[in-house]
Amino acid sequence: MRRLLTAALIFAALGPMPGTVMRAPEPDLTESAAARPLIFAPEAAGTLRFVRGWHLVSPHSRFGGFSALARTRTEAGANRFQLAGDNGYWTRLTLDSRGAVSDVEIRPLPTPDGRPPRKSMADAEAMVVDPASGKSWIALEGINEIWRLDADLAAIEARRKLPHPRWPANRGSEAMVRLADGRTIVLSEDADDDPRGREGLLYADDPAEPGPAPIRFFYASDGRGLVSDAAPLPDGRILLVHRRLGFDPVFTTIVAILDPADIKADSIVRSRTIGRVPAPLAENYEGAAVSVEGGRTFLWLVADNNFNVWQRSLLLQFELVDLPPKRTPDSKKAAR
Numbered sequence: 001m002r003r004l005l006t007a008a009l010i011f012a013a014l015g016p017m018p019g020t021v022m023r024a025p026e027p028d029l030t031e032s033a034a035a036r037p038l039i040f041a042p043e044a045a046g047t048l049r050f051v052r053g054w055h056l057v058s059p060h061s062r063f064g065g066f067s068a069l070a071r072t073r074t075e076a077g078a079n080r081f082q083l084a085g086d087n088g089y090w091t092r093l094t095l096d097s098r099g100a101v102s103d104v105e106i107r108p109l110p111t112p113d114g115r116p117p118r119k120s121m122a123d124a125e126a127m128v129v130d131p132a133s134g135k136s137w138i139a140l141e142g143i144n145e146i147w148r149l150d151a152d153l154a155a156i157e158a159r160r161k162l163p164h165p166r167w168p169a170n171r172g173s174e175a176m177v178r179l180a181d182g183r184t185i186v187l188s189e190d191a192d193d194d195p196r197g198r199e200g201l202l203y204a205d206d207p208a209e210p211g212p213a214p215i216r217f218f219y220a221s222d223g224r225g226l227v228s229d230a231a232p233l234p235d236g237r238i239l240l241v242h243r244r245l246g247f248d249p250v251f252t253t254i255v256a257i258l259d260p261a262d263i264k265a266d267s268i269v270r271s272r273t274i275g276r277v278p279a280p281l282a283e284n285y286e287g288a289a290v291s292v293e294g295g296r297t298f299l300w301l302v303a304d305n306n307f308n309v310w311q312r313s314l315l316l317q318f319e320l321v322d323l324p325p326k327r328t329p330d331s332k333k334a335a336r
Helices: 005-014 329-335
Strands: 034-037 048-057 066-075 078-085 089-095 101-108 124-129 136-140 145-149 156-161 173-178 184-188 198-203 215-219 226-232 238-245 251-258 272-276 285-293 296-303 314-320
Touching (some): 048 296, 078 124, 078 285, 184 226, 285 314
Parallel strands (some): 066 285, 173 226, 226 285
Antiparallel strands (some): 034 048, 066 078, 078 089, 089 101, 173 184, 238 251, 251 272, 285 296
16 A cells, blocks of 8 residues: 555654664464444534444454455344455454454465465455355455455455456555446556546456456546545445545545446546545544445444554444435436
8 A cells, every 4th residue: 555655754753763673572363352432422414424433452463454344244233344454364353332342253364375364465455245145255456366255264266367457566456346236346546547537347247257357447536535445335326435645634534426327338437425534533444334224324434554553443333314316317417
C-alpha cells in the first residue's frame, strides 16, 4: 500500500534510530481478543449514522493489518465476523451486544506450496464469503490472483490470475463484490494511471475458475480518493469505501454508491456520495460489510493498523438511512 509522507515520518519517529540493532521478540500466538468500546455518541441525522464502535486488540502477534471484512452470521444479538489481513492471516471472532469477544480463531491463510504465508505472496486485500457454503474468495494484491478457499479457510480450491496487463503489485486488487446474479466485480486501488479512472473488472462467473475474460471498465472517484473496499447493498447497488490521504486528518473515509447497471466494456462509471466517517474516528478503513437486521441496513467498517503503534484496528457500525433512490433508465438519460 502506498504511504503518505506524513505517515512515514511518524513511523520513523516512533521506530528505532539508524544503526541500532533490535532483537525480534518471540511471536505470541495466543488466540484471544478483546473489544474496547469507543467513546463517541451515536448519530441521529444524515444518511451514514454512527451507531457504535470498538478498538480490537489481541496479544497475538499476527492480529491486525485488516484489509477485508465479512459479517458471516448473527445469533441472539451476537455478530460473527471474518477478517483477512494483508499479512496473510485471517481472524474469526464473535462480538456480542455488550462488546464481549468469544470464539476467536487466528490462523494463516493456506498457500499453494504449504509454506507459511509471506506478505508478498499472501497480501489479502479483498474478500467475499458465500453465506450458503461458507466458501471465501480472496483477492491477493501482490501476486495478482483470486483464490477460492473452503469453508474452513484451510485449503485453496481454485486460483486464477487476473488478466494482462498485470496490475501493479502495490496498487492492484483492493475491493471485490459478488452480485446477486453470481457476477463478481474487482476494483483496483490505483491500476493503470488512466485519465478515465481506476481500472475495474467484471467477471460473468467465478473469478477463481478458468473462464471467459472479464469486462474491463474504469471507475472515476471524482476526488473522493482511492477505493479501499466495497460491499453489496440489498437493492443491488454497490457501496464503495474511499480513502483519501491528507495531513489533518491523515485518513479521510468517504462512502458512496455505484450502480453496477452502469458498467459496460471500457465504460467510465461514477458513484454518489452518501457520507463520511466523522473526523474523530479517522483511521485507515480497508474492510467493509453490509448487513440487514430487522428491516434496517447497517455498514460495518474495519481499519488496517499496518502494525503501527500509532494506528488502531477499529471496528465501526453505521446505519444507512434514506439512501438516494436508484436511477431509472429515463433518469440516467436525462442526467447525461
